[in-house]
Amino acid sequence: MGNPLLVFWKSLFDAEDEPRSRRATLRIAAASSAQASATIFLILRRMRTPLIVLIVIFAVSVLGLAIIPGQDLDGRPARMGFFDAFYFMSYTASTIGFGELPNPFTYSQRMWVTISIYLTVIGWAYAIGSLLALVQDRAFRSALALQHFSRKVARLREPFVLVAGYGRTGELLGHSLDGLGRRIVVLDHDSERIDGLELDSYHADVPGLAADARDPGHLAVAGLDHPSCEAVVALTDDEEANLAIVMAAALLRPELPVIARVTSHALAERMQAFGDPSLVNPFDRFGDHLRLALRAPASYQLLTWLESGPGGELTTRGAPPRDGRWVICGYGRLGRELSADLRAEGLEVSIIDDSPEDADDPALLVGDGTDPWVLAQGDLDRAVGLVAGTGNDTTNLSLVAAARRSRPGLFIVARQNRPASAPLFAAMDIDALLVPSEVVAHEVYGQLSTPLLWRFLREMPGRGDAWAAGLIDRLTAVCGTRLQALWKVRLNRSEAPALGAWLASGSARLGDLLRNPEDREEPLRALVLLVLRRGEATLAPDDDFVLEAGDELLLAGRPGARRALGTVLHVEPVLEYVLSGRRVPSSWIWRKLTRTPVAGADSRQ
Amino acid sequence: MNLEKVVFGFFVVLAATLNFGFFIGDISDPALHNPFELFAAVVVNLIATVLKFGDRTQIGAVHLATSLVAVLQLVAAALAYGYAEYVSTAGMNESWTASVVSLSGGALLANLVSIVLLVVETVSFHRG
Numbered sequence: 001m002g003n004p005l006l007v008f009w010k011s012l013f014d015a016e017d018e019p020r021s022r023r024a025t026l027r028i029a030a031a032s033s034a035q036a037s038a039t040i041f042l043i044l045r046r047m048r049t050p051l052i053v054l055i056v057i058f059a060v061s062v063l064g065l066a067i068i069p070g071q072d073l074d075g076r077p078a079r080m081g082f083f084d085a086f087y088f089m090s091y092t093a094s095t096i097g098f099g100e101l102p103n104p105f106t107y108s109q110r111m112w113v114t115i116s117i118y119l120t121v122i123g124w125a126y127a128i129g130s131l132l133a134l135v136q137d138r139a140f141r142s143a144l145a146l147q148h149f150s151r152k153v154a155r156l157r158e159p160f161v162l163v164a165g166y167g168r169t170g171e172l173l174g175h176s177l178d179g180l181g182r183r184i185v186v187l188d189h190d191s192e193r194i195d196g197l198e199l200d201s202y203h204a205d206v207p208g209l210a211a212d213a214r215d216p217g218h219l220a221v222a223g224l225d226h227p228s229c230e231a232v233v234a235l236t237d238d239e240e241a242n243l244a245i246v247m248a249a250a251l252l253r254p255e256l257p258v259i260a261r262v263t264s265h266a267l268a269e270r271m272q273a274f275g276d277p278s279l280v281n282p283f284d285r286f287g288d289h290l291r292l293a294l295r296a297p298a299s300y301q302l303l304t305w306l307e308s309g310p311g312g313e314l315t316t317r318g319a320p321p322r323d324g325r326w327v328i329c330g331y332g333r334l335g336r337e338l339s340a341d342l343r344a345e346g347l348e349v350s351i352i353d354d355s356p357e358d359a360d361d362p363a364l365l366v367g368d369g370t371d372p373w374v375l376a377q378g379d380l381d382r383a384v385g386l387v388a389g390t391g392n393d394t395t396n397l398s399l400v401a402a403a404r405r406s407r408p409g410l411f412i413v414a415r416q417n418r419p420a421s422a423p424l425f426a427a428m429d430i431d432a433l434l435v436p437s438e439v440v441a442h443e444v445y446g447q448l449s450t451p452l453l454w455r456f457l458r459e460m461p462g463r464g465d466a467w468a469a470g471l472i473d474r475l476t477a478v479c480g481t482r483l484q485a486l487w488k489v490r491l492n493r494s495e496a497p498a499l500g501a502w503l504a505s506g507s508a509r510l511g512d513l514l515r516n517p518e519d520r521e522e523p524l525r526a527l528v529l530l531v532l533r534r535g536e537a538t539l540a541p542d543d544d545f546v547l548e549a550g551d552e553l554l555l556a557g558r559p560g561a562r563r564a565l566g567t568v569l570h571v572e573p574v575l576e577y578v579l580s581g582r583r584v585p586s587s588w589i590w591r592k593l594t595r596t597p598v599a600g601a602d603s604r605q
Numbered sequence: 606m607n608l609e610k611v612v613f614g615f616f617v618v619l620a621a622t623l624n625f626g627f628f629i630g631d632i633s634d635p636a637l638h639n640p641f642e643l644f645a646a647v648v649v650n651l652i653a654t655v656l657k658f659g660d661r662t663q664i665g666a667v668h669l670a671t672s673l674v675a676v677l678q679l680v681a682a683a684l685a686y687g688y689a690e691y692v693s694t695a696g697m698n699e700s701w702t703a704s705v706v707s708l709s710g711g712a713l714l715a716n717l718v719s720i721v722l723l724v725v726e727t728v729s730f731h732r733g
Contacts, residue, residue: 048655052655052656055648055655082640082683082686083687
C-alpha cells in the first residue's frame with residue numbers, strides 16, 4: 001500500500017544525485033527518533049486501563065444519580081438531570097464538595113452517593129498514581145531526554161563539534177573550545193557525566209545525551225547528519241567504541257574530519273582503514289614532546305603554552321639533561337614509546353618492570369622499581385633522568401620519592417593516571433608530568449581551534465630553540481604569562497573592507513598596521529604568529545613583512561587589541577590615522593566640505 | 606481468538622449502535638430521542654477512544670482520528686442538550702432537538718467509518 005503522491009514525488013526526485021550516505025544517515029536519525037516516539041506510544045497504551053476505569057466509574061455514578069428519584073424543597077418528586085448529576089459527581093469525586101445541589105438529597109440518593117464517593121476516589125487515586133508512576137519511569141524519562149536533545153541539536157545553526165566521550169579529556173577540550181566561542185554537542189554513556197554538564201560553567205548551551213556512542217543512531221541524533229557539524233571527536237576510554245565512532249563517521253559523512261584517541265597500534269591501523277582519521281595517541285605524543293623538550297626546551301615551552309588554550313599559564317622552561325643514562329620504570333605502552341624515543345635521541349636507557357608482558361629488550365630488568373636495591377641495579381647512580389611510568393599513581397609517587405632520595409638532582413618524568421592525584425604530583429614538583437587526558441585534549445584542541453594554529457604548531461619546532469625563545473619573549477611582552485585571545489583574520493573584502501587600497505599599494509608593512517588606534521605611537525598589544533599566503537606559511541613575521549590581499553593572519557594578544565584591530569580593518573578614517581597620523585573626518589559631508597581624500601574610499605570610486 | 610480484539614470490536618460496534626439508536630427518529634421530535642441513550646453513547650465512545658490509544662499502525666491512527674471526531678460531536682450534542690434544558694428559556698423545543706440530533710448524526714458518520722475500518726482490518730488479516 002503506498003501513497004500515490006509519495007510514489008510520484010519519489011520517482012520525480014530520486015533521480016537527483018543526492019549522496020547515498022546522506023540519505024542513509026537521515027534514515028538512521030529517523031529510526032532513532034521513531035524509537036523515542038515508540039516509548040511515548042507505550043506509555044499511552046499503559047494509560048488505557050486507568051482512563052477506562054475512570055470513565056466507567058464516572059458513567060456509573062452519574063447514571064445512578066440521574067435515575068434515582070429525588071424531591072424538591074416542597075417534597076414533590078424531582079429527578080436530577082444529567083447536567084446536575086455530572087456537576088455533582090465532578091466536585092464530589094475531586095473532593096471539593098459543595099454540598100447537596102440543587103435540592104437536599106433523599107436517603108436513596110445519599111446511599112448511592114456514598115457508594116460513588118468511594119468508587120470515584122479509588123478511580124482517581126488509581127489514575128493519578130499510574131500517571132505519576134509513568135512520569136517516574138526510566139524509559140519514559142530517557143525518551144523525553146532523547147527528544148529534547150534531538151530538538152536542541154536540530155535547532156543548532158552555528159557550526160559545532162560532536163564530542164563522543166565526556167570524561168576528563170572531553171571536559172578539558174569542551175572548555176577550551178567554549179573559550180574560543182565554539183559550540184559542542186556531547187555524547188557519553190555515563191548519565192552522571194551528562195548530568196554534570198549542567199553544572200559546568202559553559203558560556204554556550206551544551207546539548208548532552210547519555211547514550212552509547214557506538215550506536216550510529218545515537219551519533220546521528222547527536223548531529224552527525226547535521227549540516228553544521230564540522231568535526232567528530234572520539235574520546236571515549238574504550239578503544240573499540242572509538243573505532244566504532246570513526247567507522248560510523250567515515251561511512252556516513254566521509255567529508256567530515258574525524259579525530260580519535262587511540263593507544264594501541266593495532267587499533268590505530270584498523271581506524272586508518274576508514275578514511276583518513278586524525279589519531280591522537282597520548283603516549284606517542286608525550287614521547288615526541290619529551291624528545292622536543294630534550295632537544296629544544298624553549299620550543300617545547302611554546303608548544304605547551306599555545307596548546308593549553310585561552311587563559312593558559314606559561315610553564316617554566318625545564319633544562320633536561322642532554323646526555324646520560326635514563327631509568328624507565330614501567331614497560332607498558334608509555335615505557336615502550338619513551339624507550340624508543342630516548343634511544344632515537346642517542347641516550348642510554350635501562351628499564352625496570354615487575355611483570356613485563358614480553359621481555360625482549362636487552363636493557364630490561366625484572367623487579368619492583370620502588371625497591372632501592374632494584375633501582376640501584378638499574379644504574380640509578382649514573383642516571384640523569386627517571387621515568388615513573390606505571391599505570392598506578394601510588395607506585396609512581398613512591399618511585400619518584402625513592403629515586404630523589406638516592407639522587408636529588410635527577411630529572412623526573414612521571415605519569416599521572418587519575419585526576420584526583422593531581423595535587424600530590426604538583427606537590428612533588430615533577431619536571432615533566434604526563435597526564436594522558438590533558439595531552440589528548442591539548443592535541444585535539446590544537447587541531448580543531450583553527451587550521452592556522454595547527455599549522456603553526458607543526459612547523460614551529462623546525463625553527464630551532466633560539467627562535468622559539470625569542471618568540472616567547474615577544475609574546476610575554478604583549479600579553480604577559482597568561483595566554484589571552486587567539487584569533488584569525490583574513491585580509492579580504494568582507495573581513496578587512498578598509499584595507500583594499502593600502503594592500504594594493506604593495507608597501508603594506510605589518511608594523512604600520514599593528515598600532516593603537518587611540519595613539520599611533522603605541523604598538524598594538526597583539527602579535528602575528530603566522531601568515532598564510534597561497535598555502536605557504538610565514539611564522540612570526542617581523543614588522544617589515546609586506547602584507548597582500550587574501551593573506552590569512554593568526555594573531556595572539558589581548559582581547560582589547562582584537563577589538564581595536566577590528567576597528568582598524570573596518571573603518572577607513574581609523575586606518576588612515578593609524579597609517580599616516582592624519583585625522584580624517586568620518587562623515588561624508590564633512591569630508592566633502594574639507595576636501596580630504598581618503599585612501600580606501602578613493603580606490604573604490 | 607484474541608480477547609483484546611473482542612473487547613475492541615465490542616466497544617466500537619456498541620458506540621455506533623448506541624449512536625444510531627439515539628439518532629433514529631423524527632429529527633425535531635424530542636420524545637423520540639432519549640437523553641439516557643445520548644449519555645450511554647458519549648460514555649461508550651469515550652471508552653472506545655481510550656482503547657485506540659497507543660496503536661502505531663496507519664490504520665490505528667485513522668481509527669483514533671474517527672473516534673476523536675465522534676467524541677467531539679457527541680460532546681457537542683450533550684452540551685447543546687444541557688444548554689437547552691437548563692439555560693435556554695425555550696427548553697427542549699423542536700429547533701434545539703434538531704441541532705442535538707444532527708450533531709449526533711455527524712458522530713454516527715464517524716462511527717460508521719470506524720466500523721468500516723474494523724471490517725477492512727479484519728478482512729485484510731491473513732493467517733500465517
